[in-house]
Amino acid sequence: MRYFPAFLDLTGRSVLLVGGGEAAARKLRLLRKAGAEVTVLAPRAGTEIEGLAASGAVRLVRRGFVAGDVTGRSIVQAATGLDAVDSRVAEAAGLAGLPVNVVDRPDLSSFIMPAIVDRDPLVIGISSGGAAPVLARRLRERIEALLPAGLGRLARFAETFRGAVEANLSNFVERRRFWERFFDGPLAEKILAGDERTARERMLALINGGSPSRAAGSSASGPGTVHIVGAGPGDPDLLTFKALRLLQRADVVIYDKLVGPEIIDYARRDAERIYVGKAKANHAKTQDQINALLLSHARAGKQVVRLKGGDPFVFGRGGEEQAYLRAHDVEVEVVPGITAATGCAAAAGIPLTYRGEAQAVTFLTGHARDGEPDLDWAHLVKLRQTLAIYMGVSTAAVISRRLIEHGLDPATPVAVIENGTLPNQKVATGSLAGLEALLQANGIVGPALIVVGEVVRLAESGALPQQVQALAG
Numbered sequence: 001m002r003y004f005p006a007f008l009d010l011t012g013r014s015v016l017l018v019g020g021g022e023a024a025a026r027k028l029r030l031l032r033k034a035g036a037e038v039t040v041l042a043p044r045a046g047t048e049i050e051g052l053a054a055s056g057a058v059r060l061v062r063r064g065f066v067a068g069d070v071t072g073r074s075i076v077q078a079a080t081g082l083d084a085v086d087s088r089v090a091e092a093a094g095l096a097g098l099p100v101n102v103v104d105r106p107d108l109s110s111f112i113m114p115a116i117v118d119r120d121p122l123v124i125g126i127s128s129g130g131a132a133p134v135l136a137r138r139l140r141e142r143i144e145a146l147l148p149a150g151l152g153r154l155a156r157f158a159e160t161f162r163g164a165v166e167a168n169l170s171n172f173v174e175r176r177r178f179w180e181r182f183f184d185g186p187l188a189e190k191i192l193a194g195d196e197r198t199a200r201e202r203m204l205a206l207i208n209g210g211s212p213s214r215a216a217g218s219s220a221s222g223p224g225t226v227h228i229v230g231a232g233p234g235d236p237d238l239l240t241f242k243a244l245r246l247l248q249r250a251d252v253v254i255y256d257k258l259v260g261p262e263i264i265d266y267a268r269r270d271a272e273r274i275y276v277g278k279a280k281a282n283h284a285k286t287q288d289q290i291n292a293l294l295l296s297h298a299r300a301g302k303q304v305v306r307l308k309g310g311d312p313f314v315f316g317r318g319g320e321e322q323a324y325l326r327a328h329d330v331e332v333e334v335v336p337g338i339t340a341a342t343g344c345a346a347a348a349g350i351p352l353t354y355r356g357e358a359q360a361v362t363f364l365t366g367h368a369r370d371g372e373p374d375l376d377w378a379h380l381v382k383l384r385q386t387l388a389i390y391m392g393v394s395t396a397a398v399i400s401r402r403l404i405e406h407g408l409d410p411a412t413p414v415a416v417i418e419n420g421t422l423p424n425q426k427v428a429t430g431s432l433a434g435l436e437a438l439l440q441a442n443g444i445v446g447p448a449l450i451v452v453g454e455v456v457r458l459a460e461s462g463a464l465p466q467q468v469q470a471l472a473g
């Protein structure tokens with residue numbers, strides 16, 4: 001290992017920063033975060049440093065560097081970008097036995113600064129030892145994406161209970177198990193979701209009564225939790241960070257037809273996966289059966305992820321499942337997903353609203369119990385709006401007929417997006433009067449979203465995939 005990783009406590013310590021430009025300002029931000037007392041030395045400084053100096057947050061000395069400036073400092077940072085000056089700073093710090101860093105000059109530095117992921121008090125430093133700083137930054141981006149924003153909050157919460165847990169559990173192994181269960185369990189999830197009050201009340205209850213070591217975690221804690229999670233329209237990259245995190249810690253994943261195998265693969269390896277969608281050889285489970293399944297797993301103390309295509313609250317029956325579980329005293333959290341309308345529109349380059357063209361967008365279902373969707377047609381043709389029609393492939397003919405009968409121009413542009421955001425996505429555009437012919441000509445069977453409105457014209461032709469086939473009215 002070329003560099004020894006360590007974290008310095010700079011709180012209240014004197015740090016010399018030589019330089020007043022952008023590089024110096026970046027270092028200053030970090031040093032101030034760490035609570036250092038920074039003296040900036042520069043004949044001229046940029047607006048950020050000047051502003052901080054004016055407010056008294058840092059001391060700015062407007063002159064060039066002399067060797068004596070390093071005296072009494074904890075560390076020295078050079079960021080002038082001028083070889084001669086940076087070298088003199090490094091030399092003076094070296095002679096005084098002080099740690100010194102020079103921006104972009106590992107050869108002059110006695111320490112280097114890692115790329116950091118900051119979830120204070122949790123901080124992750126990544127260094128390639130100067131070999132490949134861009135690679136270290138890439139790695140940081142990946143870690144950033146994996147770690148929930150509220151991780152610092154979780155660490156602080158745990159800190160406030162450390163003493164109490166220690167008093168309750170004298171055995172080190174028991175304490176470790178307690179914290180392991182805590183960090184993997186529903187209380188931690190509550191804190192990450194911002195509900196610290198409930199988490200605090202429950203933690204106090206755990207500590208004050210009974211055995212916290214059994215109760216903090218998931219399966220040992222009685223009723224489990226159900227997360228009703230939106231998986232987005234299909235592209236796994238459109239999952240939310242939260243969906244990914246929950247999938248990776250779920251005991252059971254109960255999923256629908258629209259959720260592809262790449263997304264299910266994100267689940268923990270030993271998680272139970274239960275398919276409840278429709279398949280030809282396999283009769284669909286009724287909503288009652290799905291509700292009962294969710295309830296039984298939650299009551300067995302499992303962490304359940306109920307994974308649905310798109311967003312659970314948009315034509316997803318997430319509302320019914322939430323109500324059922326709440327009525328049975330099961331804790332439920334809903335995690336939104338990108339709904340088909342926004343996912344498909346983005347994938348096809350169609351803005352759903354546009355100044356002057358569409359002031360509103362209506363999500364509607366073309367699903368029909370007895371051949372005809374039960375919709376307020378007169379309302380749908382009012383306003384300059386975009387219609388995003390879910391489940392409308394089999395009723396497309398009647399939808400276009402009714403909209404035209406109620407006054408919508410037969411030439412209104414339409415787009416049909418099948419398997420939106422997936423590699424086999426198909427986009428076809430035409431006019432409202434020709435909607436059914438458009439579906440047939442392109443062999444569209446679904447899942448597909450139909451977009452009706454002037455905004456379809458705005459899709460840049462370059463943004464539409466090859467399969468586009470425009471049919472005249």
Ligand SMILES: C[S@@+](CC[C@H](N)C(=O)[O-])C[C@H]1O[C@@H](n2cnc3c(N)ncnc32)[C@H](O)[C@@H]1O
Binds near residue numbers: 233309
């Ligand atoms: C039962 S609804 C579920 C909607 C989902 N909850 C959402 O928010 O997108 C199923 C319908 O959503 C639309 N849909 C879902 N995913 C789609 C995709 N990738 N491409 C096109 N349409 C999609 C289709 O209209 C499909 O028939």
